[in-house]
Amino acid sequence: MNTRKKAGEKAGNAYSSVSSGAIPMSGILHSPARLLIIVLGAIFFGESVIMLVIHNFMPPMGHEWVGLIDALALMVVITPPVYILYYKSLKKNINLLEMSEKRNKAITQSTNTAIVQINSEGNITFWNNAAEKIFGYSPDEVLGKTFHPLIAPGRYSEAIVKGLAQFSTTGKGVYIGKIFETFALRKNGSEFPVELSVSAVQINNEWHSIGIVNDITKRRRAEEALVNTNRVLKMLWDCNQALVRFENERSLLNELCRIIVEVGGYRLVWIGFTEHDEAKSIIPVAYYGFEKGYLEALKTTWADTGTRGREPTGIAIRSGVTQVARNILTDPSLKPWRKEALKRGYASSASIPLLVKGRGIGALSVYSADKDAFDEKELYLLNELANDLAFGIETSRTRSELRRSEKQYEDLYENAPDMLASVEAKTGNIVRCNKTLAEGIGYSKEEIIGRHIFTLHHANCMEKVRSKVFPALKKSKEVRDAELMLQRKDGSSLEALLNVTTIRDEHGNISHSRLSWRDITALKQMEKNLIQRDEMLNRSQEIAHIGSWELDLANDKTYWSDELYNIYGLKRGDVYPSYKTFLNLVHPDDREKIKIFRSQPFEKGNTNEIEIRIARPDGVERILLDQFNVEFDKTGEPFRLIGVNLDITQRKEAHEKIRRSNAELRYALEKLEKTQSMLIRSEKLASLGHLAAGVSHEIKNPINIILANVQLIQMEDNLGDGVKESCDIMFNQVERVVKIIDNLRDFARERKPEIKKIDLHSFLDKTIALVEYEMRAEGVDIRINYLPESIIIDGDQDQLAQVFLNIINNAHYSINQKRSAQTKKEPGLLSVKTCVKEENAHIIFSDNGAGIDRETLRRIYDPFFTTKPENQGTGLGLSIALGIIENHGGTINATSEAQGGAIFTIILPLARLNKDKN
Incomplete structure (x- = not known):
């Protein structure tokens, strides 16, 4: 941007100066010196001729006449030759000028450089072909028009206008007569870099500037x-x-x-x-x-x-x-x-x-x-x-x-578990060894290198080294797992397995050998310990009556311990141990079970176990606990099973005796607790029944008198509003007392149920129909989900209807309580479902109401316990329902969901016809 600004300033100032060597156009028309010489020559010649004629051929006259005649004669004599001479010269000059203009025009029109002439007012007066090609304007489009709006970027306009004002009067400018680079504007509006040379000429006393413009886009690129x-x-x-x-x-x-x-x-x-x-x-x-x-x-x-x-x-x-x-x-x-x-x-x-x-x-x-x-x-x-x-x-x-590989190789060599050394073939001297060898025999590496290979071995095995190892170093024979003894620096020895590999040079000759000793001292000790442990294990298995086994899946080889033979009632050598032999010993009823168990995929790290029975050759059946672990190879496939068989016959018999005793005790305890609970409830209900029967008559007579008097008072005229309201309250409360007394009488009245065959689904539909209209009107939906088959039960229709209606009304009340507390009321739902389980009919009532808390669930069947307001419930409904269901040989159970809602499940025996059919 700065470069373009400077270039614009140059372009603007280009029109404000003129070079000191400018030539006026009038000098091109004729030469003053030549004209002067011609005129002077003609005057001299004419004057001489006139004076000669006057003095020699004319009479004497006055000076005035002589001067006048002289002047006229001089004009007559001088004018023709001067005119003839000057006309020729002028015509020649005009011809030369026309030729020059044609030549200049040909040059300016054929050149690849744009030439633009501008007058003092900034209008274009000349525009050659190259200018048309570079700027995109034809001469007709630009001649006579102000140049800078057409070919100069707008940011230069102010500088150009100032430069023109100075140039038109003085013909001067900072960059007149200089060559500089700036930016120009094409007809299509695009800018491009140019090299501009500006000069000034004066024509007819008016300053003109001539711009020589070269497109330098390619050069710039x-x-x-x-x-x-x-x-x-x-x-x-x-x-x-x-x-x-x-x-x-x-x-x-x-x-x-x-x-x-x-x-x-x-x-x-x-x-x-x-x-x-x-x-x-x-x-x-x-x-x-x-x-x-x-x-x-x-x-x-x-x-x-x-x-x-x-x-x-x-x-x-x-x-x-x-x-x-x-x-x-x-x-x-x-x-x-x-x-x-x-x-x-x-x-x-x-x-x-x-x-x-x-x-x-x-x-x-x-x-x-x-x-x-x-x-x-x-x-x-x-x-x-x-x-x-x-x-x-x-x-x-x-x-x-x-x-990394070199370091890893060096680390592996130095820290290899085997003791390594390189030995020169000709001499048998050690030329390199690893840290493991040095630490194993107690020498430093410097002490080992240079020693003969013999000196590392114990004297007891020197003959073996001479006969087997040294010849291998000379004759390229490999040694594999030769048992030798190395001599430590402190005089002790260690047992080792020696391996020898020979290395050849580029000519095929043996250059040195690589020796590796594997310390088997600990391995030898482990072998001894293993033998001892095997003996101890066999003894322990014999004492604990546990037999061990191992199955190699790859080779299908099986190992049995001595005690396992004893458990199977066999002796080692009687049979070949195999999985097939084991299956033949398994009780026929358990063979399929163990086949299925063994065919399932095994998991790593898990101990698998199964109880089986075996039938020994002597006819004795034993119960065994078969436990085993599975070992997997690198690919994740099982390759070996290792397990034990534990004879748990006596343990199982003892456990079975204990289990039967516990079951009998639990049954007796449950029966006792249930009997006690029923006895307590029966005593409570009986006491309540006797009380209700005794006092109902005594209470009801005074209540009837009070009710009659309240009605008489209500019939009076001119009662005040307060008296009327009090009477209404007394009437409602008396009716409530009457209702409680009637419930108590029903509760106390011992009436045997009238048992009939009842189609449960049809009976439920009729009972629900009594309240369905009211519930649906209040936004509670009843959803039925019956078992497809009909269910027949034995029962008293009136009593069961009382139970079902009590539960449905309680659900209706709970749903309304929950919805009244909601800003956005969700739909109420009561679901009634039936099913048959173990010769019993299950009727399940579930709702999305407020639910029942734990304390309420504990007391829900107690007489007179209620969560409703005192004028909306007596607290006897579920107590009566419980008695009715128990009299029918059934049960009733209530639970509550964590998110709200209650579930009542009533279980009633199926009718004898249904039981026989089932």
């Missing part, structure tokens, strides 16, 4: 391309230097990013490596430049799925082809990331894959602040850089892997 190429080459050189000198991969990647941004002039550079996870992520491992959280927002992947997979970095890795976004603002593939990119000043980008043997391991992504910043040459050099980087990374990893 070439210069910019050269600068870019040099910049990228410098960047590539610095990066290659970093690749040569790098010490570790991470520092190399960070340094390359820094060089690319600082030397290459880019906005951001980052390097990402592929992850072989489920999402196929690209992990940024290094970046440099103006990032500000862009990579966190990017979250790209090299998978060919979803929006993230369409980001250029992922496509480059996936396809192995460089991806270029020349304008992030318009590139549709970058729409998901456009906002974040533009916020950070990214205008274009290039993602170059990092390929190793044709496989994408990552990508180098470069972001520029300029649109269309990557030309072919620049992309070629960036690809070269990416190839060098990929090669450097591969080389670095190969070197690291090699160093």
